[in-house]
Amino acid sequence: MRLWFGKWTAIAKESVDRAAIFAKFLCLLHVTNTYIFSPTLVYGPSMLPTLNLTGDVVLSEFISHRLGKVGPGDVVLIQSPENPRKTITKRIVAMEGEVVSFLVDPSRSEKSRTVVVPKGHVWIQGDNIYASKDSRNFGPVPYGLIQGKVCCRVWPIDCFGTL
Amino acid sequence: MGTQNMILNVFKKYIGIGLVGITVTDRYGGVCPIRGSSMSPTFNPSLGSFTDDYVFLEKFCLDKYRFAHGDVVIFSDPTNYKERCVKRIVAMEGDYISNVSGVVKVPEGHCWVEGDNSASSFDSRSFGPIPLGLIHGRVTHIVWPPQRIKKIDRKVPQEGLAF
Numbered sequence: 236m237r238l239w240f241g242k243w244t245a246i247a248k249e250s251v252d253r254a255a256i257f258a259k260f261l262c263l264l265h266v267t268n269t270y271i272f273s274p275t276l277v278y279g280p281s282m283l284p285t286l287n288l289t290g291d292v293v294l295s296e297f298i299s300h301r302l303g304k305v306g307p308g309d310v311v312l313i314q315s316p317e318n319p320r321k322t323i324t325k326r327i328v329a330m331e332g333e334v335v336s337f338l339v340d341p342s343r344s345e346k347s348r349t350v351v352v353p354k355g356h357v358w359i360q361g362d363n364i365y366a367s368k369d370s371r372n373f374g375p376v377p378y379g380l381i382q383g384k385v386c387c388r389v390w391p392i393d394c395f396g397t398l
Numbered sequence: 399m400g401t402q403n404m405i406l407n408v409f410k411k412y413i414g415i416g417l418v419g420i421t422v423t424d425r426y427g428g429v430c431p432i433r434g435s436s437m438s439p440t441f442n443p444s445l446g447s448f449t450d451d452y453v454f455l456e457k458f459c460l461d462k463y464r465f466a467h468g469d470v471v472i473f474s475d476p477t478n479y480k481e482r483c484v485k486r487i488v489a490m491e492g493d494y495i496s497n498v499s500g501v502v503k504v505p506e507g508h509c510w511v512e513g514d515n516s517a518s519s520f521d522s523r524s525f526g527p528i529p530l531g532l533i534h535g536r537v538t539h540i541v542w543p544p545q546r547i548k549k550i551d552r553k554v555p556q557e558g559l560a561f
Contacts, residue, residue: 261421262418265420265425266420316507316529316531317507319533320463353477373505377474377477378479379474379532380529381479
């Protein structure tokens, strides 16, 4: 009886240990995915010459935007201000306090507008200005919506490299 | 050799606890302090109290970004991404709200937040509607100090709402 009981305690202990290791592994995965880097699939026409229409896997890092080290020219992942469940990939054009001028409707007219980016906001634009929904539609976005910075393309493999 | 092993073991244990802790606070909810008097009758009622209120912040609502009128939320300040504010949601997307500058419609994916103490609150009346993506979580309970433990109700302020 005692022997039988002892055997079961050992098994239970072993399984708890295994479960703890597995849980810790999942937590490590979560921490790396949120705070350090993770691969992301991006697609769509808005960044066209830089990123393909059909989809690229890019590696994005989540450190520099927390330290405030992103600047004009960086490609960033941003939570869409119109739909918080969606993440969009755009290029930062201007930071707070800078003056930006843009074409309101590039396919129809040459009319341009100039605005000053307010405090704590960034101006984002897609590389393909003809098919991109960005700050020209919804205005400057708060810096806090930036999720990460795209640092290099991983897939397709022959286009590997920095953006 | 023995002490070295022990230190290594303790170190491993703390890393494990840290990983699990970060994951839980990121995904499910955590405790955070409230500073300032912008939500005065609800949090920090008297100016002279020794301690700030500590509240429980739940993050399950971030899965679907479903909020209701009257929810108390914590979000990062749109003018300075390092600061966090706590305010009450007064209007959701599509609602009309009357302001000093007239009646405004809250745009898609945004919400209108106001402090309970309108005399000393820096909120949507100064910076306009905020994107839902800036929200970090919903405040459900006050957990500290012990005499103030209670649930936070959804309360819809009547004045200022235009239909």
